[in-house]
Amino acid sequence: MKLNRSAKYAFAVAAAAALTVSLLTPAQAATRSTVILHETNPITGLNCGLSATNSTTCSAVSYIQGAGFNYYNNKKELVKNTVFGSYKITKKSATDFRVQYTVNPGRVWSDGTPIDAVDLLLSHVLSSDAYSIAAGLGDPKSKTAKPAFNGLGYSGVYSDNIVGEPVLSADKMSVTLQYKKPIANWDIYGPGPSPVHTLVLMAEGKTSLQSVSANQDAKDRFLAAYKSKDTALLKKIGKIWSEDYTITTVDSKTNPLLLVGNGGFILESAVAKTSVTLVKNPKYNSGPAMSGTVDKVVFKFIGDGTAAAQALANGELDVYAGQATADGVAALKKISSVNVVGTDQVAYEHWDLHYDTVVDEAPYTGLFSVKDGAKSKALRQAFLLALPRNEIMAKLIAPINGVTTPIASTWVAPGSAMYDKVTASNGSSFYSRGTQETRNASALALVQKFYPNALKSPLKVRVLVPGNNPRRASEFALAKANMAKVGFDLVGDVRTDWPSKLGNSDYDAYFFAWVASSVTQRQSAEVFDTNGGNNIIGYSNPAVDAIIATLDAPMSDALLAAKYIQIERLTNADAITTGVFIHPGVVAVNKDLKNVKPGPLSPQMVWNYWEWTY
C-alpha cells in the first residue's frame, strides 16, 4: 500500500507544481475552410464505371473531380454546364437523329492539358457493344470472358441506338453522334470527358505527370489507336482502366496520372476505408466558378448512423447524411450546432398485387389472378382501398419529414409541376377519396359481393415482407390491422432474400421500393410493360404497352403528361399497384456552412459544391 500513498503524495506535489504553471489563454479559432462530409459506404476505387467500384460515394467523389456537359440539381432537373461546353440536335428524322457535343475552347485538365473532343471518344469505347467487338476487345455479353474494358456501360440505350462511330470535327472540338431514331432523354446518354492521354501514358508505363506537349502526343496516339481499332494498345488501356483505378489508398507514392481531372477539386490523399481528401484544383475552369471559401473537402466513411451523429455533435463532421428514422431525426435536432434538412431519396415505396403468371415462375392462380375476371378485380380494388396509406404516412413518415399525403402517381414524383397535373386526372382519386372509414366501407362491400362471409372467415392474402427492416415491419402491421376490417387476413412471409422472391407465385402481394437512378421519359415503363424487366406481377395490357412504346421518342412535357395520365388511368382501373411514400432521407449540416442543398439523384449532396461557403 506504500505505492498508493506515495502516489498520493506525488500527486499532491504535482498539483502544487502545476499551480505555479501560469494560466494559458486559448488562441482564437481560425476561419474554417474544410468541409468534412459523411458517407455511409467507403469508396472502393476511383473509377465508378466498374461493377466493383460503383457506389454513390464513388459518384460523389468523381463528380467533384470531374465536370461534364450536364448534372442533376436538387430538383431532379438536368442542368447544362455551359462553362464546359454545349450540345444540340443537328438532325432529326424518323431514321436519323444526330446530336453534336462541343467542348468550349480553353478548358484544361488539372495537369494543364487542353480538353478537346478526343477526350469524349472513350465514352463510345465504354458504351458500345459493337465497338468492343469490332476492335477485338471482347463481347461484353459473353458469359465466360471479360471485355477489355470491364465496365457497366454496355448494352444500354446508347449501344442499342448508336449508328457507326462518333464523328470528330476538323478542329477536334466537337463530336457528332448518330442514333438510328430519335431517342427520349438523349442528353443523359451523351459522352463525358476522360483524360485519355493519362491512360495512354500509363499503358506505356509512365508513372509521373508529363509535359503538355508530351500529353498532346499521347492523346494523338489514342486517337490513332481508336480510329484504327488498334487492339493491342486499346487492350492495354482497358487493363489500366479496369484494374489500376481500384485503389483505396492515395499518397505520395500513387501514380499522379490516376488523379488527373477537370473538377473543382482534385484528389490529394485517401486512407483505405477511412477517408478521401480533395483539395482545390488551381487550373479548374470546366464548370461554374468557385464562389465559396471552401478549399478542402474530406469524405469520411462511417457505417454506423449513431456514431456519425455523435461525430457531428463533436464537430468531427460538417455534413451528415443518412437513412432517416424518427428517433434519429429527433436526436439530430437536439444538436445545437447543426441544421437538419429533410430530403427525398429516389426510392418510392409501393404495394403491388399479383396479376398473372410471370416468366420463369409457376402459374399464378391466387386470389388476385386476372383469370378470375370481375371477382379478382373487385378484390384488388378492395385491397388497395383498404390499404391504410394515410395512417402509414402519419405514423411512419410524418415524424421524419412532416409529409402526410401518400403519393398518387408511380410515374412522377411529387414536387414537380407535372405531378399535380398527372395526379389530378390519373384515376388515383378512386383510392384516396373520402376517409379511410368510407374507403373501408366500399372495400368491404366489394369483398362481400363475392364472399358474403368474409368478415367471419377472412380471405388469406399472402404477402412478401422484406426482412431486416423495422419500418416495413410496422408498415405491414398497420396494413394487416386495417385489412382485417374488410375481410382480408394478411399472412406475411418475412424474408431477408426477398428481392429474389419478387414475382414468385407463392405471394399475392408485394411491397417494396423501386430505385430510379435517373429521370427519363420511360420512368416506370419497365414495371408495366408486358415484357418489362421489372414487371414482377405479370401485368399485361395491350393499351398500356402501346402507349409505352411511344415513350422512346422525345416529346413536350404536356404530351408526356397526357401519356402518363392515360397509362395511370388504365393501371388504376386494373387495380394492380399503388404508391405510398417517397423514402425520406435526412441531412444535417454544420450551421456555419452555407449553400448545402442535398438532392435525391446522384451526386446528391455535392452537386453545387462550388457554392459552398463558410
Add this chain to the structure above:
Amino acid sequence: MLAFIMRRLGILSVILFGSSFILYNMAAISGDPLADLKLSTDPNRDFLVASLTRELQLDVPPPARYFLWLKGIFGIFIGKPDFGMSRDGSTVAHSLALAIPVTIRLVLAATIFAIVLGIAIGIVTALRQYSRFDYSMTFVSFLMFSLPIFWVAVLLKEYLAISFNNFLREPNVPIGWIIGLAIFSGVFWASVIGGSRKTFWTAFGAAAGIAATIVSVFSLSGWFLNPGLGPIIITGMSVGIAYGVTQLSVGLINKAALKASLTMAGLSLVAYYPAQWVFDKHPGSLSVFIMACVTITIAVFVGLSFSKIDRAPIVRTTIITAVLSAGLVVVDKFMQTWKPYMETDAINYRPVPTIGQRSDLLDSPDYWIKSLDIATHLFLPTVALTLISFAGYIRYSRGTLLEVLNQDYIRTARAKGLTERTVIMRHAFRNTMIPLTTIMVVDFAGVIGGALITESVFGWSGMGTLFRQGLLGYDLNLLMGVFFITASLSVIANLVADLLYSALDPRIRVGGGA
C-alpha cells in the same frame, strides 16, 4: 511431444476444412448477391446481372464453388496462397494486410489493460474477500460484463468526448463535481486499504482531501488546457514507484533493491532535461526505442552494482522501476504536446475524437503531435473495450487466487514464518497465473478476430469490418479470407495454450504415451 503436435495439427486441419465448408455454403445460400440489381430500373439491367454472374461465378453451385476457393488456399503449400478477389476489386490478401494492423492497434492495448487491471483488482478482491471493496468490485465487474459495447460506446462518447470537449472551452470543474470525485476517491481507497473503522475513516479523509485538492488545483490553474508533470513531480512519483515496486517484488526489507530502485528514480530527474532535448531534436520512434534500451541497460548496471547476492530479483526490480519512471517522462512529453495539439486547425480545441483512427485534417509534421493524435483516437475505444472485458479477468484471478490460498503449501509457507508478501507474491500469485495463461493466450488470438461492433461504432476498419462487409455484401472470398485467418489463429492459440500449460506446470506432461 512431436507426435502430440502432429496429431493436433492433423485434427486442426480437419476442423478448418469442415468449418470452412459449412460456413461457405451457409453464407452462399444466406442471400442473393443480385438482389440490388433486381430492384434497379436501369435499362441495361440484364447486362449487369450477366456481368456480375460472370464475375462471381454464380452459375457454379456453392459446394462446387467452395473447392474453387479451396484450390487457391492450397497455394499455401507452394508459398503462394491465393485468397481470391473481393468484390470491391482488391485482392483479399491486400485487404487482410491492411486490416490486421488496424485491428491489432485497436484491441491490443485494451487487451493488455484488461489483463493487468483485471488481475490486479482480482487479487486485491481475493485478499479482501467479503469486504466492502470485494462486494463493490464484484458488482461493478458484473455490471460491466453485462453491458453491450455499443451502448457503453455511445455513453463514453457523450460524456468523455462531446461533454469533455465542451468543458474544455471553459475548464472550471464545478464544486459539485469536486465533492463527488472526492467522496468517490475516499471510498475507493479506504475500501482498498481496509482495516479498522479508524483506519477506514483516516484513509477516507486523506484520499478525499487529496483528490479534492488535486482537482481544484487542476481546475484553477488551467491544467486541463496545458497539462504537464515537470521534473519535480516526476521525481516524486518515481520515488513512489521505487518504493512500491520494491515492496511488491522483493520487499522493502531488501535494502539493496530499494537503493538501486531509488537510484533509478533519482536518475530520471538527471535524465529529464537531456531527454527533452532528444525528444525535440531527434523526434521519432527510433530515438524513443534507443532511449528505452539505454534506460534498461543503465538499470541493469545499477542493479548489479548494488547487489551482492540474489542478483536477478534486484535487477528485475530496478528495470521495472526504471521503465515506469522513464514512462513518466514520456507521459510528461505527451502532456506538453497537449496544448500545441489542441491549437492546431484540425483539432481546434476539441481534442477527444469519437471516431476514426487519426484526424484527417492534421498535417503537422511533428512526431509528438501525430503520436498524440493516434493516442487520443485510441482513447475511447480502449476505455470501452477495457471496461467490458476486464470483468472476466477479475473473476478468474479472484477465484483462482482464493483456491490457491487454501492449498496446503500456502499454509506450510505461512507456518514457516515467511512474510505475508512472500507468501502472496511468490507462492500464491505465481500459481494463480497458470490457469490464467490459458485464457490470455486464447484472448490474444481473439484480438486478431477483431471486435466487430467496436470497430463499427468507432469507425475503424479492421478485421471485424471486413467480416461484416463480406457477410452483408455476399462477398464470399472476403468472408472466407477473414474466417481462415481467425479460425487458424484460434485453433493454433489453443495448441499453444496447451503447450504453455505443460511448460508452466511441471505436473502436466504433454505426449509421452498419453
